[in-house]
Amino acid sequence: MSTPTVVRPVVGETLPELALPLDRTTIVATAIASQDFEDVHHDPGKANERGTPDIFMSINSTNGFLDRYVTDLFGPATRIRKVALRLGVPNFPGDTMTFSGEVAEVTDVAVTLKVVGRNVRGAHVTATVTIDHPSGGIQ
Amino acid sequence: MQELEARFGELVGEVAEPPRVARYAVNEAMIRNWVEAHDDLNPVYVDPEAARATGRDDVICPPAMVTTWVMQGYRRWRQVQALRAEGVQESHAYSRLLALLDEHGFSSVVATAQEQEYVRELTPGTRVTCHFTIEDISPVKRTGLGDGCFITLRKRYVDQADRLLVDERFVILRFDPTTKDAPKEPAA
Numbered sequence: 001m002s003t004p005t006v007v008r009p010v011v012g013e014t015l016p017e018l019a020l021p022l023d024r025t026t027i028v029a030t031a032i033a034s035q036d037f038e039d040v041h042h043d044p045g046k047a048n049e050r051g052t053p054d055i056f057m058s059i060n061s062t063n064g065f066l067d068r069y070v071t072d073l074f075g076p077a078t079r080i081r082k083v084a085l086r087l088g089v090p091n092f093p094g095d096t097m098t099f100s101g102e103v104a105e106v107t108d109v110a111v112t113l114k115v116v117g118r119n120v121r122g123a124h125v126t127a128t129v130t131i132d133h134p135s136g137g138i139q
Numbered sequence: 140m141q142e143l144e145a146r147f148g149e150l151v152g153e154v155a156e157p158p159r160v161a162r163y164a165v166n167e168a169m170i171r172n173w174v175e176a177h178d179d180l181n182p183v184y185v186d187p188e189a190a191r192a193t194g195r196d197d198v199i200c201p202p203a204m205v206t207t208w209v210m211q212g213y214r215r216w217r218q219v220q221a222l223r224a225e226g227v228q229e230s231h232a233y234s235r236l237l238a239l240l241d242e243h244g245f246s247s248v249v250a251t252a253q254e255q256e257y258v259r260e261l262t263p264g265t266r267v268t269c270h271f272t273i274e275d276i277s278p279v280k281r282t283g284l285g286d287g288c289f290i291t292l293r294k295r296y297v298d299q300a301d302r303l304l305v306d307e308r309f310v311i312l313r314f315d316p317t318t319k320d321a322p323k324e325p326a327a
Binding site for chain 2: 026029030032033034035036037038040049050051052058059060061063064065066067068071072076077079080081082083084085086087
């Protein structure tokens with residue numbers, strides 16, 4: 001069970017990093033767990049024909065890892081309300097994606113986080129994640 | 140290319156395809172596969188007691204997993220690929236759009252952006268239906284992967300009582316990998 005490391009978020013607070021080593025099995029297993037059979041997520045030959053050097057992580061898998069990053073930090077009661085993510089460079093087998101982020105906005109009821117997942121080639125994902133305020137807010 | 144872009148107008152705003160009804164209800168086995176693949180140890184996805192301790196009634200489905208329930212499965216994926224390879228169009232707007240793009244060489248796909256607003260948490264037993272609309276199609280653009288166009292799909296996921304679960308915008312790039320780093324086409 002994860003331990004919440006952020007209890008009373010304040011604007012500008014830096015979130016602890018999470019480094020995720022991604023092997024081929026991770027990329028395939030997460031794609032198949034989401035029932036995504038697009039060949040670029042499991043077949044290196046087909047990925048090549050489609051213009052990429054290797055298979056790459058699916059957007060749903062990236063989104064799943066974002067969920068994990070945020071709820072690892074804020075604890076199991078965390079309620080994610082909104083995620084807006086944009087993909088940049090792909091995540092290939094052998095990459096390590098490191099999440100980092102900061103608290104962008106805090107209201108009585110919600111906290112907005114800016115999160116980036118980077119690998120050696122640059123930003124794989126840039127995201128804005130809104131969660132309910134961990135204190136339960138004013139409701 | 141202008142002739143292609145002119146046809147986008149007929150497709151924008153259309154229902155992309157018939158509503159997708161999940162093949163099975165939200166269930167613990169699929170959730171467990173997902174959280175294990177993501178090495179996610181949040182107990183609210185697998186342990187009803189832990190979920191109740193956070194004020195929920197039961198385990199919940201990881202938010203990002205919503206798309207999974209309305210994926211069509213391996214057999215249907217094979218069938219769709221076979222139909223595309225044969226150039227067969229199904230009657231709905233999204234199939235017509237893909238066929239049109241395939242004809243012009245835009246046969247490869249990458250997802251580029253996703254926005255999801257989670258209105259309700261999903262719990263086991265929920266039967267998800269997704270309504271797809273083609274919200275936008277960009278003009279053909281030069282990208283790092285080749286020439287292509289960005290398609291924005293609006294996806295509204297509802298439960299069996301038709302209550303909104305998740306409202307999503309999903310942007311994909313359909314592109315022609317053979318035009319990667321090709322010289323720019325002269326303006327016609």
